[in-house]
Amino acid sequence: KAGVTQTPRYLIKTRGQQVTLSCSPISGHRSVSWYQQTPGQGLQFLFEYFSETQRNKGNFPGRFSGRQFSNSRSEMNVSTLELGDSALYLCASSSGTVESRAFFGQGTRLTVV
């Protein structure tokens, strides 16, 4: 199965804290996309990074940010956590070309209390 690695798998934070999630894409993939998934809502697109640059951005507040390193690993940061940020955060990697297929990691389950 696809080798996208997300860490940590589970996380519990309190309101007002900040959190950083990590995603290591499949070797050779330069595109990393982040999604938030909640029951009944499906995936909501956060942003996509390609070659260390944010290429696409969804409709989330500025508390959600990300970055990508030269080895294509990506981090997502959420500041001033709110209860509504509790969700499964998924990252997907692809080669970044028009025809490329996305491969998903197992996600990080964030619970905000």
Added chain:
Amino acid sequence: GEDVEQSLFLSVREGDSSVINCTYTDSSSTYLYWYKQEPGAGLQLLTYIFSNMDMKQDQRLTVLLNKKDKHLSLRIADTQTGDSAIYFCAEYTNAGKSTFGDGTTLTVKP
């Protein structure tokens, strides 16, 4: 462990119906989703079904769920060239885990 399987390719003629199949293994699935990935774009949610339903219809889309066989299908009626994309099946479980299939590439020929 959890696994979601789907065939990798499907080719149909414009105007025909497309049926994309998916099997899953985790019986604790609460939601099952179908996503569409168009060239160069991220995933978009097409439709979803609760695990206690067996059918959901939404315009040209029909989702059928057979819980006993853990089989999910997506039927697209009157398939158009604009439906050409990769379709992902995914399950979401009570434990808050999500597993995606590898996607089915649908090619619609004029």
